[in-house]
Amino acid sequence: MFILxxxxxxxxxxxxxxxxxxxxxxxxxxxxxxxxDFNTHSSTxxxxxxxxxxxxxxxxxxxxxxxxxxxNPTGLxxxxxxxxxxxxxxxLALLNxxxxxxxxxxxxxxxxxxxxxSDHAALSxxxxxxxxxxxxxxxxxxxxxxxxxxxxxxxxxxxxxxTPSISSLSSLTATADALDADIYVVSGRxxxxxxxxxxxxxxxxxxxxxxxxxxxSSTRGMSCKDxxxxxxxxxxxxxxxxxxxxxxxVTLDTLxxxxxxxxxxxxxxxxxxxxxxxxxxxxxxxxxQVLSACFFPTIPKPIPLSDPEDPPPLAPQMFAPITEEExxxxxxxxxxxxxxxxxxxxxxxxxxxxxxxxxxxxxLFNAAVSLGHHPWxxxxxxxxxxxxxxxxQVAKAYRPISLLECYGKLLEKIIMKHILLDMARFNLLxxxxxxxxxxxxxxxxxxxxxxxxxxxxxxxxxxALLLFDIQGFFDNLHVDHLVHIFSLLGFQPSLCDWV
Amino acid sequence: MxxxxxxxxxxPLLHITEAWRFRSLSTYVDDGAIVAMGASHKSVIDKCANxxxxxxxxxxxxxxxxDPDKTEFITFQPLCxxxxxxxxxxSHIDLQVPGGRTLRV
Numbered sequence: 106m107f108i109l110x111x112x113x114x115x116x117x118x119x120x121x122x123x124x125x126x127x128x129x130x131x132x133x134x135x136x137x138x139x140x141x142d143f144n145t146h147s148s149t150x151x152x153x154x155x156x157x158x159x160x161x162x163x164x165x166x167x168x169x170x171x172x173x174x175x176x177n178p179t180g181l182x183x184x185x186x187x188x189x190x191x192x193x194x195x196x197l198a199l200l201n202x203x204x205x206x207x208x209x210x211x212x213x214x215x216x217x218x219x220x221x222x223s224d225h226a227a228l229s230x231x232x233x234x235x236x237x238x239x240x241x242x243x244x245x246x247x248x249x250x251x252x253x254x255x256x257x258x259x260x261x262x263x264x265x266x267x268t269p270s271i272s273s274l275s276s277l278t279a280t281a282d283a284l285d286a287d288i289y290v291v292s293g294r295x296x297x298x299x300x301x302x303x304x305x306x307x308x309x310x311x312x313x314x315x316x317x318x319x320x321x322s323s324t325r326g327m328s329c330k331d332x333x334x335x336x337x338x339x340x341x342x343x344x345x346x347x348x349x350x351x352x353x354x355v356t357l358d359t360l361x362x363x364x365x366x367x368x369x370x371x372x373x374x375x376x377x378x379x380x381x382x383x384x385x386x387x388x389x390x391x392x393x394q395v396l397s398a399c400f401f402p403t404i405p406k407p408i409p410l411s412d413p414e415d416p417p418p419l420a421p422q423m424f425a426p427i428t429e430e431e432x433x434x435x436x437x438x439x440x441x442x443x444x445x446x447x448x449x450x451x452x453x454x455x456x457x458x459x460x461x462x463x464x465x466x467x468x469l470f471n472a473a474v475s476l477g478h479h480p481w482x483x484x485x486x487x488x489x490x491x492x493x494x495x496x497x498q499v500a501k502a503y504r505p506i507s508l509l510e511c512y513g514k515l516l517e518k519i520i521m522k523h524i525l526l527d528m529a530r531f532n533l534l535x536x537x538x539x540x541x542x543x544x545x546x547x548x549x550x551x552x553x554x555x556x557x558x559x560x561x562x563x564x565x566x567x568x569a570l571l572l573f574d575i576q577g578f579f580d581n582l583h584v585d586h587l588v589h590i591f592s593l594l595g596f597q598p599s600l601c602d603w604v
Numbered sequence: 605m606x607x608x609x610x611x612x613x614x615x616p617l618l619h620i621t622e623a624w625r626f627r628s629l630s631t632y633v634d635d636g637a638i639v640a641m642g643a644s645h646k647s648v649i650d651k652c653a654n655x656x657x658x659x660x661x662x663x664x665x666x667x668x669x670x671d672p673d674k675t676e677f678i679t680f681q682p683l684c685x686x687x688x689x690x691x692x693x694x695s696h697i698d699l700q701v702p703g704g705r706t707l708r709v
Contacts, residue, residue, distance in 0.1 A: 408667050414616040517605050524608055534611060535618045540633035541611040550632045554639055557628065558680050561641035567681045567690060569648035571638040571656055571709075574674035575614075575663065578634035579606040583667045587613050594612065604609065 107204060107232065108132070112141030121145075121160040128498075129377060130385060131171040136204035139173055140228055143197050150175060150194050152182070173199040176230075181215045183226045198228050209233050218325065222333050248449025249296035256457060262291045263461040271472040280469055281480040281512070288450055288458060299449065309347035313339050375488060379498050396488055399500035401580075410589050419595035422527060427470045427519055429463040435518050439511070446485040446508030455511050470516050477602025481513030520600070533594055607633045617662050627651045629659070644691040648679065656699055664702050672701055677709040 110131070115122050131137055147161035168175070175197060177183070182192035198213045211231040218227075266287050269280045317339040321332040351363060377385040378395045386395045436459055439452040459466050473480060488503035496502060525543055528534055534542060539550040554570065561568035584604075592601045610633050621629040627640035636659070640651035660670055677697055681690055699707045 406667065408665065412616060412665075414620055414662075416615055416619060521605050521608060524605075528608075534615070535622055537618050537622065537628065537630050538611050538614075538632075539630065541608040547632050550630050550635075550637070553630060554637055557639045557641070562680050562682050565682050565685060566641045566643060567645055567648050567679060568639065568641045569652050569680070570676075570678045571640075571652040572674075572676045572678075573636050573638075573656070573659075574671045575634040575636070575668050576671040578610050578668065581668055582610065582613050586666065587609055590612055590615060591609075594615075 106234075107136035107138060107207075107209075110137060110139040110141075112139060112143060114142060114144045116144045119159075121158070123160055123164060125376070127163055127167050128385070130387060131173075131201065132387075133172055133201060134203060136207050136209070137171075137173075137201040138204060138210070138230065138232075139199040139201075140197070140230075142195060142225060144195050145197075146193065146195065150177065150197065152180075152191065152194065155191070155193060168199060172202040174202070174205060176200050176210075176213050177228070178213060178215055181226075183215060183228065185217065185224050185226075187224060196225055196228055198230060207235075209235060222330075244301040246299040246301060246449065247447060248299045248445060248451065249292045249454075250299055251292075251296055251451070251453060255295045259291055259295055259457055260461040262294065263287065263458060266291075266462070268462060268465050268468065271468060271476075274476055274478055277469070277472050277476055277478055278480055280472070284458075284465060284469065284512075285448055285450065288454055289448075292454065309340075309344045311343050311346075314343050375503070376497055378500055385498075395500050396503065396505070399503075400486070400488075400505040408583050408586060410585055412586075415590065416593055418593045419531065421597060422531075422595045424474055424523065424597040424600050427467060427474070427523075429459075429467045431519060431522075432459055432463070432467050432470065432515070435515060435522070439515065439518075443511065443514070444508050445511050447483055448510060450511060452511050452515075455515065466512070466515075469512075470519065473516060474520065474597075474603055475599050477599035479513065479516075479603055481510040481516070484509050520603070524596070527596070531595065610634060613666070617659065617666075620658075620662070621655070624655065627655055629655065644689065645679065645681075645693050646691050649694060649697050652677065653697065653699060660702060669702060672705070672707045675699070675707060675709050 108131075112126070114126075131139075143164065145158045145161050145164055146155040147165060148157055149161075149165060151157070167173075177194065177196075177198055182194055183196035184193050186192050200210060204210055209232055211233070213228055213230045215226045215228055269276070269283055271277050271280050314336075317332070317336040321329065321336050324332045348363075351359060375392055375396075377387045378392055380386050380391070380395055381398075386392050436452065436456050439456075441451060441453040441456075443452055445451045455466065469480075485508040487506045487508060489506050490497065491502055491504050494502040525541070528541075529543060539545050539547065539553075558568040558570070588601045588604055591604055592598065611631075614631065618629065618631065626642060627638060630637050630639065638652050638655040638659070640648045640655065642648040642651060663669055679693060681693065696708050699709060701707045
């Protein structure tokens with residue numbers, strides 16, 4: 106194995122953009138090949154008379170720091186000068202000491218023959234591994250590639266499975282696991298497993314494109330230019346044929362898929378992040394630690410469980426059992442595209458499951474509430490870039506997104522409706538809280554404040570607004586105190602335990 | 605569910621501020637606004653500042669704190685009013701926040 110680092114150094118008006126590269130450490134243990142267009146003239150590799158770039162020195166220091174040796178053939182230009190410009194050496198190939206010791210890399214060759222229209226030479230190097238590379242095995246992801254036309258078979262198979270009874274906490278957990286297993290078994294009979302997409306696959310690429318590319322590689326001189334033009338035309342035609350084929354058999358689903366594909370596949374890689382001591386976290390473990398420390402605050406200071414200002418205790422109310430219709434109504438409002446994790450069981454499969462055996466989800470949810478246990482608390486946390494941040498090397502520039510199990514999300518939706526109903530029925534929230542109430546929006550808060558301010562000003566008084574935001578509100582709640590307030594408000598003890 | 609649970613958590617604070625006179629606290633989950641009214645600039649500033657200190661104290665006792673960067677202060681005054689009665693308007697106010705910092709808003 107070796108690391109390939111491909112470089113394009115973009116220079117605008119003589120201003121380099123090497124900051125990120127120069128801050129990026131290379132692992133000196135792993136064999137590494139760094140190659141690309143550095144757009145840099147230096148007394149070390151350029152022809153005599155070339156004006157040395159002002160950023161050449163820090164770049165050479167970076168090479169030296171990570172034991173990179175220039176392996177370009179001596180004295181060979183890598184770019185043809187245009188309009189009386191001199192030929193130059195700005196494309197560099199470098200191997201680190203680890204790579205040189207392996208003796209697996211051939212000398213670099215420079216060729217202006219296979220350019221595909223570029224004015225830069227092709228730098229070629231052969232790597233001969235001392236072992237046979239492992240065959241490509243696609244990474245299996247959780248979940249299935251669902252075929253909607255098989256819903257009758259899926260429903261029939263699933264409805265034949267028995268519904269386990271739940272009497273204790275252990276049987277609740279076992280039943281939740283059994284539901285996962287049953288959905289996996291039935292889906293596994295009918296559907297393929299999901300796997301990582303092939304990022305290099307061009308859906309429109311066909312044998313004509315392949316032939317045109319071969320023609321470009323095998324021709325020289327003026328006929329090469331014609332071959333490149335022909336390749337462009339062939340690619341355009343192939344794209345057109347592919348699009349027409351898709352449009353003639355278009356459905357709403359394929360149209361949205363095509364639109365999503367046009368936007369491209371965004372794979373956000375997390376760059377090395379700054380640790381509290383100022384060093385950089387590069388490994389997966391270190392990155393996880395830095396992000397965890399930022400996303401999850403340390404254990405908060407203990408606070409008294411009860412407070413003199415707590416609301417007076419209300420009589421406990423029974424939690425109305427969840428009905429099959431309620432599950433169906435709430436399921437109908439869910440999106441099949443909602444990201445499922447960690448089992449990969451989507452809302453679509455839950456809809457099929459509930460249609461086939463309505464008692465399974467309903468009894469599981471009722472048992473979870475009556476036993477005061479949430480069986481789906483495991484989550485996958487994905488860091489997403491916050492837009493327009495200056496520095497993406499700090500963990501604060503990322504937002505954690507929790508991908509929860511669809512079962513758990515559905516149960517929370519249903520319980521939320523029950524709590525909202527009780528809050529309205531027993532008037533639990535004062536009118537000054539506009540959030541978390543049915544038929545109330547943020548605009549109502551603004552209207553209320555505007556009314557108060559206008560009333561004050563019209564009566565000849567001064568009005569003032571002091572606006573504030575509670576930092577990391579939900580993340581910093583003391584769960585014990587929250588449950589205490591919850592129980593004071595008359596919610597069933599098992600529901601308090603579930604919370 | 606987090607907005608509902610958060611709203612219930614600060615229920616005691618909202619009950620306390622219901623007794624306020626000539627100022628009020630409106631909240632939208634984690635956002636809050638103190639609205640104060642008075643005869644002079646000084647009186648509304650005092651009302652807002654006192655309300656702010658009471659809220660920050662309660663939050664601190666309950667493991668929460670205010671985000672200093674998202675705190676703002678706005679005043680509104682009648683167009684035709686006696687400037688001698690209203691006093692001098694302030695472009696900012698200084699508030700003490702937990703941790704010994706002074707927050708200028």
